[in-house]
Amino acid sequence: MKRVTLVRLCVIAGSVLAVEALCRFGVISRLTLLPPSEMAAYLVRLLVSGEINQAMLQTFSNVAIAFVLAIVLGFVVGAVIHAIPRLRRACDQFLASYYSIPIFVFYPLFVSLLGLNRWPLIMIGFLFAITAMVIATLNGLDRVPPVLLKLARVHRMSRSAEALRIVLPATGPYLFTGVKLALAYSFIGILAGEFILSGGGLGYAIAYAYDAFDNRTMYALMLFVLVVVTAINSALFIWEQRLLQRRGRG
Amino acid sequence: MSVIPEASGSAYAGGHDTQRAAPRQSLQRLLDSFLLVAALVVVWQLVYWKSEVAITGPIETVKTAIELLSSDIFWGHALASGRAFGLSLIMSSVGGVAIGLALGAHRFSGAVAAPILTALYTIPKVTLYPMVLLIFGLGISAKVAFGVMHGIIPVVIFTMDAVRNMNPVLIKTARVFKLSPTETAFKILIPAVLPEIVTGLRVGFSLTLLGVVIGEMFASQQGLGFMIINGMNVHNVRSLTAVVLLLVLFAVTSGTLLLAIERRMQHTQR
Numbered sequence: 001m002k003r004v005t006l007v008r009l010c011v012i013a014g015s016v017l018a019v020e021a022l023c024r025f026g027v028i029s030r031l032t033l034l035p036p037s038e039m040a041a042y043l044v045r046l047l048v049s050g051e052i053n054q055a056m057l058q059t060f061s062n063v064a065i066a067f068v069l070a071i072v073l074g075f076v077v078g079a080v081i082h083a084i085p086r087l088r089r090a091c092d093q094f095l096a097s098y099y100s101i102p103i104f105v106f107y108p109l110f111v112s113l114l115g116l117n118r119w120p121l122i123m124i125g126f127l128f129a130i131t132a133m134v135i136a137t138l139n140g141l142d143r144v145p146p147v148l149l150k151l152a153r154v155h156r157m158s159r160s161a162e163a164l165r166i167v168l169p170a171t172g173p174y175l176f177t178g179v180k181l182a183l184a185y186s187f188i189g190i191l192a193g194e195f196i197l198s199g200g201g202l203g204y205a206i207a208y209a210y211d212a213f214d215n216r217t218m219y220a221l222m223l224f225v226l227v228v229v230t231a232i233n234s235a236l237f238i239w240e241q242r243l244l245q246r247r248g249r250g
Numbered sequence: 251m252s253v254i255p256e257a258s259g260s261a262y263a264g265g266h267d268t269q270r271a272a273p274r275q276s277l278q279r280l281l282d283s284f285l286l287v288a289a290l291v292v293v294w295q296l297v298y299w300k301s302e303v304a305i306t307g308p309i310e311t312v313k314t315a316i317e318l319l320s321s322d323i324f325w326g327h328a329l330a331s332g333r334a335f336g337l338s339l340i341m342s343s344v345g346g347v348a349i350g351l352a353l354g355a356h357r358f359s360g361a362v363a364a365p366i367l368t369a370l371y372t373i374p375k376v377t378l379y380p381m382v383l384l385i386f387g388l389g390i391s392a393k394v395a396f397g398v399m400h401g402i403i404p405v406v407i408f409t410m411d412a413v414r415n416m417n418p419v420l421i422k423t424a425r426v427f428k429l430s431p432t433e434t435a436f437k438i439l440i441p442a443v444l445p446e447i448v449t450g451l452r453v454g455f456s457l458t459l460l461g462v463v464i465g466e467m468f469a470s471q472q473g474l475g476f477m478i479i480n481g482m483n484v485h486n487v488r489s490l491t492a493v494v495l496l497l498v499l500f501a502v503t504s505g506t507l508l509l510a511i512e513r514r515m516q517h518t519q520r
Contacts, residue, residue, distance in 0.1 A: 004362055007358075008362045012366070032384045033384070033385070087282070089279055090283045090285070092509065093283070093505060093509055097456060097501045097502045097505025097506065099457060100455070100456035100459040100501035100504075100505065101460075101498055102460055102463045102467070102475070104467070105478050105482075106494075107482070109304040111304070112301040112305075113297070113300060181372075187374050188376070191377055192376040195376050195377060196464070197482075202377075207468070215384075222378060222380075225373075225374060229373050230369050230373065233369060234365075234369070
């Protein structure tokens with residue numbers, strides 16, 4: 001293992017142990033924070049008992065729908081905006097400040113438009129995620145090396161061949177970044193929506209446990225969310241590194 | 251490649267977008283922005299016709315917003331948000347730049363920290379809000395802490411990446427002149443990576459605002475976030491829509507301003 005990775009693992013393990021020690025020796029009160037080992041133990045119990053299966057299913061399926069919609073439509077919207085430079089310039093400043101708008105405030109609006117079902121929440125996750133994908137698509141299309149486009153012209157490629165064989169592979173890494181972020185943002189949007197507004201899912205379960213002073217459940221669920229999201233993101237990160245390496249070699 | 255999507259605003263600052271645009275071009279750009287806003291207002295009006303219970307129309311909302319701007323209650327909430335936001339922004343900026351410079355200058359620590367920072371950036375921090383509340387208690391400090399949690403990480407990442415990609419000669423120069431760490435930071439590092447710091451601050455600005463507003467939406471009695479969630483709960487659609495409009499206007503105006511500063515800096519540097 002590389003030294004950097006080793007030190008990183010030590011830093012993470014050290015912080016967890018430090019928190020554990022502070023909790024065990026009573027420096028941090030039990031009302032504030034539970035020792036991480038207890039969180040993990042209770043999480044295992046929750047998972048085995050199946051109590052949170054319903055919430056898990058709801059959250060993960062919503063995230064999946066929002067994520068898929070966001071990457072497909074985000075790519076299309078990005079390509080369209082890129083094709084029209086005037087539209088592009090007008091959009092810049094809105095894209096730049098998009099993420100400071102708390103999209104959750106539109107929840108009642110979506111409920112009245114889409115009905116009181118899962119779709120308003122998916123809409124929030126989708127709107128959170130799509131912009132990351134649009135921006136990544138724009139970024140990628142901006143950076144297609146001009147020489148490759150010339151190459152396409154030299155070979156008299158048709159527009160569709162150019163798009164499929166030149167532009168798409170060249171933008172690949174940027175699109176992958178977009179996909180990664182879209183997934184993270186779908187999670188953030190859906191969980192935050194559940195947390196503040198809706199009546200189901202893991203986010204709601206955490207808020208409910210907070211209101212009921214049920215710290216054990218609350219911290220176990222928080223740990224669960226963090227572990228799942230970090231695991232998915234790391235898996236994508238490692239996959240991305242492999243792809244990049246292969247590109248470098250090829 | 252940046253891990254942060256919002257950064258891309260800076261990416262196309264160069265390219266086809268030349269700075270000394272002819273007056274006609276900048277006029278056209280203004281027109282285009284105007285058309286885009288007009289299109290958004292039309293969409294808004296259509297949505298309003300479709301669901302009058304959940305939103306007020308553009309004209310009525312602007313009227314309500316003007317009423318709000320002359321009411322004491324609104325300013326009480328706005329000041330509460332403003333204070334929390336200002337404090338969080340100062341902490342995220344100063345702390346973020348300091349940590350970013352340190353991690354950037356010390357290569358090994360930077361390499362250790364980078365993936366951890368990325369992971370922290372992508373986790374859904376909302377779910378951690380109850381913990382923040384338990385640690386800091388109800389009130390302004392929890393909101394500030396939550397704003398900082400959102401805002402500081404992009405500032406750190408941008409500053410760190412910029413220092414790591416800096417021309418190494420500059421750092422060697424600092425060493426040759428035997429500058430102290432503080433002097434190196436203020437005389438070499440910060441001037442060299444200022445454009446990236448501004449990008450980081452722009453992203454940090456957005457996220458700090460988001461963090462503070464979300465913080466106010468949950469377990470708070472004050473601030474614009476509270477006005478919004480209260481509007482939802484008691485079905486005060488007029489005030490809800492107007493507050494959202496004011497918030498969006500504030501966000502977009504500040505974002506545009508920071509983007510303009512950022513672009514100007516990049517042009518002068520390159």
